[in-house]
Amino acid sequence: MFVNPAEWHEICTKMFTTVGVPEEDAGLVADTALTADIRGVASHGSVRLPVYRERIQRGLINPTPSIRIVNDCPTLVHLDGDNGLAQVVDNKAAQIAAERANKYGVCCVATYNTNHMALLSHYGLKIAEQGLIAYIMCNTPPFVATMGAAEPVIGTNPICWCIPGKEFPIVLDMAISPARGKIKNAAAAGKPIPEGWALDKNGRPTTDAAAALEGMLLPIAGHKGYGIGVVVEVFSALLTGGKYGKNVTHPLDDYDHKPNCGNFIMALDPSKIMAEEDFVRRVDDYVQMVKSSKKSSPDADILFPGELEHRNELLVAERGLEISDETYQQYKSMVGQ
């Protein structure tokens, strides 16, 4: 079924006000989920909300955190999330980063005691909407091996940059490994996965999707993907005071621990170097330069990072948001409708 995003936002918000989250904060959780749903990244969208809700109900997430600046330098800010929802803590972090970038040129906010961040580019887009460049990182539990290892040593560790553009913001929001979701889909369909994606539980290369799920992922581009994963671990966990490496517990699946996630958010103001319109003009000129390149076939499409997600936004604006009947009914009943 197709729902009106505003209606879906209201239902998602109520899922949290009904478990003690203040109205405004509950709206932030819904915002984040809707951004992912509307941009076609459903795996990071409203599908996650029942878990967040259950974690609040089971005392694993603080619904009313006192988010606190611990150190203030003033362009490197250390933020204690008091175990609040990341959607609340990191929204605050992005706000601080943007305000300070406007003032000083650049600002980085390092958060800890936070939870599952979901779509990094949600926070980045909030920053880019203000004409600023965002750079965001977040570590995850270890799922990924590296050369010479026969067990996971690093997370899928997403890294994200968002840049203001003319027709659409440039957005790169990527994990340093193939997506586990794609492997799950292959396993469900009984299909193989490409070579180089995964090892089995004994650390041997495999193209068997089921064996890969029992085993571990491999980093993209070998030592380069692994290296980016290490960088993400440093910025988002070692630097922030968050849990790192093998001590990271799953912020969704593990109900025995509070995860103490750490995140890193930077905002940078290009208008401190050139007029905002000049920067956006240069970005647009570059986009057009790349997109008008010689094509490999007449119907080839040279995409820019973030362009597919922007097309999805346009599609949703036209026809509404596709939600399964089952999810729609489940969420409605959760909020007593």
Added chain:
Amino acid sequence: MFVNPAEWHEICTKMFTTVGVPEEDAGLVADTALTADIRGVASHGSVRLPVYRERIQRGLINPTPSIRIVNDCPTLVHLDGDNGLAQVVDNKAAQIAAERANKYGVCCVATYNTNHMALLSHYGLKIAEQGLIAYIMCNTPPFVATMGAAEPVIGTNPICWCIPGKEFPIVLDMAISPARGKIKNAAAAGKPIPEGWALDKNGRPTTDAAAALEGMLLPIAGHKGYGIGVVVEVFSALLTGGKYGKNVTHPLDDYDHKPNCGNFIMALDPSKIMAEEDFVRRVDDYVQMVKSSKKSSPDADILFPGELEHRNELLVAERGLEISDETYQQYKSMVGQ
């Protein structure tokens, strides 16, 4: 032959003082080349120096630039390199970034009107030696295609992070494509290159190294490598005022243009969040955690980013720097010795 690095440094310095570069600046050029040579990245080391020297002699590089802060915010600094050697301009940029990071927590310096940066991690290591984290980017002429394109649309666009460590600094300094040097070596040896590395001049996939050299590279990890390349182009060129996209001319091979390279250097001070020794202890704990993981075979080596280069430094300290007899004689005669 093996030379004493100090002797080699002196010869390299003289190569530039003899063409009008002030002694201190010439020393910086030698520093950068030596860092690359000593860390086993000879392709970015002293082998490049005759080209820099010739470019100075032909009026393409300004040997005595007036490097000038154009905008000062104070943590986003715009630096006009006055067409100086990047080894001089970006050393200044790294210095400013580190000083300001010490004061404010973080500082980014965007340079333009500069030249070939060579090894990004040289500048990053200078920052990491002071206990700071470095993040550096630099665009290049277009050598890399992307999905749907049949011509190069983006540079090999290196990106680099350096992080202080206990036994060695963590260093990731990577291009977003396979190394052209490896393809040149394969072509010279008449060997094929792996699938997915390159397209021929008509934009068709090829494993023929010679055809690849006439054609174009492919980004690592498909849209992810391409996306990182776009990010590097934005930070180092669109933001700085440097040349971007297809307008970039080769800073070594093109003797018809001054390249107006742009670079981006960030420094961040972890001691604003926790005591320096606590940060380094966390980094070291993480390094040990990863390195002590279960191995794929008893003699497997789980390396950390920057570890191989550190081992090369130790080797050079022991036995000296390997330089070909021909290069040694050539450089000596250039400086009249």
